[in-house]
Amino acid sequence: MQSRIKAFPWQELLLPLAAVVLALLIGSVLILYVGENPLTAYGILFRESLGSVRNIATTLQRATPLMFTGLAVAFAFRAGLFNIGAEGQLYLGAFAAVWVGISFNLPRIIHLPLAIIASMVGGALWASIAGFLKAKLGVHEVINTIMLNFIALFLTDWLVTGPFHGGSWVPETVRISPTAALSRIYPPTRLTTAVYLALVAALVVYIILWKTKRGYELRAVGLNPSAAEYGGINVPRNTIIAMAISGALAGLAGAEQILGLNNRFIVRFSSDLGFMGIAVGLLGKNHPAGVILAAVLFGALQTGSAAMDRLTAVPRELITVIQGLIIFFVAAEFLIRRILRLKEEA
């Protein structure tokens, strides 16, 4: 019973919430500066992102890839790994998905799951390289995932403009077979069943981390690798596994983009979804439920910002500023905590 209560740290919700409120407050100063009423601007932002079923659907569509990349970052973080490489893993996952999507002729019931699994395998393999380098050679994962991002980017650039080029003047592949495409839930919005997949992924992440032996080991490695080793836990092996699972989650974000949104691989399609995942993981406290909420928040901000830009003098870039401020305050909270903890120990 106790374990169920502590599973989601509700009191920890307070601090991210405070970060969001503070960021919106500072944002309102900027809105005043451009001569608008913050209440009006935020009113539009809210209405256009969450004010109707259709707007909510759009928000969720924007949130879905962030749920995956947020989960990817959070999962690795729980095992003590800072996965900056979700972006690259997403591209590799996306490419694997598009490859399955265009190369095979299969019934939908096989084709779609196969494409989804391919995206996970693609992401997982790419991330495993980083995990292997960290576990066996001690190359810090921050460095090697950043490097692998570039490699992934240029590798897919080449694949899509070269061997897999669709033939048009645009740097993109041909469209995937409809049997590999995710179905839309609420047309005309582009929200697809990928959102269900994201929720399932969050649940699976939760179960792995807190309900399995593997999760116990992964978190132990994240919290205290020395003690984990002492407890008979194979640290290098768990490092590779953590990166692989993280990469698989990032790969799913690629699947959502390919099989749901674009139905083809357009060169450099990701608008920093992998990097946004770091922010989402941070804001969501690296807890699957928190990640889902944070992703929805970011999705809503992005969805509402277009209308705000259109209907007021507030430029949509304000939303980027607000997102930055949210992260700033969440990060500052870590800083404040650390200072407090040091004091206690002194």
Added chain:
Amino acid sequence: MAKVLEMRAITKQFPRVLANDKVDFDLEQGEIHALVGENGSGKSTLMSILYGLYQKDGGEIIVRGQPVEITEPRQAIDLKIGMVFQHFMLIEPLTVAENIVLGSEIRKGPFLNHKKMVAEVERLSQEYGLQIDPEARIADLSVGLQQRVEILKALYRGAEILVLDEPTAVLTPQEVEDLFQVLRTLKSKGTSIIFITHKIKEVLAVSDRVSVLRRGKKVGTKLTKDTNEQELAEMMVGRVVLLRVEKGPANPGPEVLRLDGVTVKDQFGQVKVNNVSLSVRRGEVLGIAGVEGNGQSELVEAIAGLRKVAGGRIYLGDQDITGWSPLRIRKAGFGFVPEDRHRRGLILDYSVADNLILGIHGSRPFAGTAGIRNQGKIMEHAEELIEKYDVRPPVAAQAVRNLSGGNQQKVVVAREFAQNPDLLICSQPTRGVDVGAIEFIHQQVIAQRDQGAAVLLVSAELDEVLSLSDRVAVMYNGEIVSVMPIEEATEHKLGFLMLGGHPEEYGAGEVSGNAEQN
């Protein structure tokens, strides 16, 4: 004698605990006043208030008859109060003289006046009889000498009241004796000393008066000559304590652990354990005495599979376990209380329940099919051990981080002992643990022995080695220099060997017992 310091009704409230509850304390001119109590009894808090590191919530401080407010260390120093911390605050690459004058350097124009600094430090060390080379680098000094530098630092700043926070925790027995000599000299020069410790023997050896704190309150102040070990222990713990563990004679059975010429290197290729051969039998405790850093940690970690063995073989029962993984060695019947519970033994952010399964978390009944954790069994296991090993507070879901040091250690001990291993290694099993918990852990070690475990005990505390062991080995510079039955081991003899004395020389030249340390 005049009172140089009076602290009256000092109260300090921390978020969850009342660390000091109307504590009175006074210090007379030229006395050594011991301040004792278990961990968390408020001794360090009281002294931190005196030194301006914490602000008191109530009470007053009177220094040489004047009420004072001390809000930062600078003010304490101006009042001629000096403090030597348990963890030294020295800059290792700098010399002794540079460290001592740090903050009030002697200059010549914009440059340091090196010559004068050295001369000044030399004069000071002469005056107080604290021999030291002012131009030696801190990094090259032994711990005992580093502490001496800390004391000189305080004296250089004019300290007349000197506070030493658990100064003996890091010292070898001989260094402790040297320190006591220094304290007596300082006392004869008129310095008043507050000596914080939780070791009763030291109180009796060096102090004039002793004050006991328990749970933030002062229990009493006694003249040292009017009290004894038993009385002080009871004042500290609040109940009758067994200072010596009661144990029957050992009943050794067949060999359980055998080391055959084991050599271990560190990550730089330096030999840390050199060709060590040992054997531990069922039903006996083999104690390894030695100054820390002489290879004990490396040896023990090699046995546990946490360090590579560079040469030799390790046998557990009749199996050659050299090079096995830690998990496989555990499963072969091995339990291990590591020396550093925070680094190795515990995952502080895990609950008590989750820590109690570390190492057996992957086995039934804690993990079932498909590796799903059995939460019910994990909690059941925790409740059982919490009760048996008296872990307080008895909350299985509590994070171990929130437990006291003694209770954290009980979690480690409970986990390792509950498996009834054939081989049990206890490395510094009572470090930083209260008197009451020490008593309990010692009883458990003997209980394991009597149930037929082979116990290898590594401890820097000679008392502990002497009271638990059936045989004693001394480790020096990576080698086992001597193994003797407990009947032949005395504190003095072990101390001699621990500092590199040759076994055959012992007793021949008593003078070398105080061998020059570096």
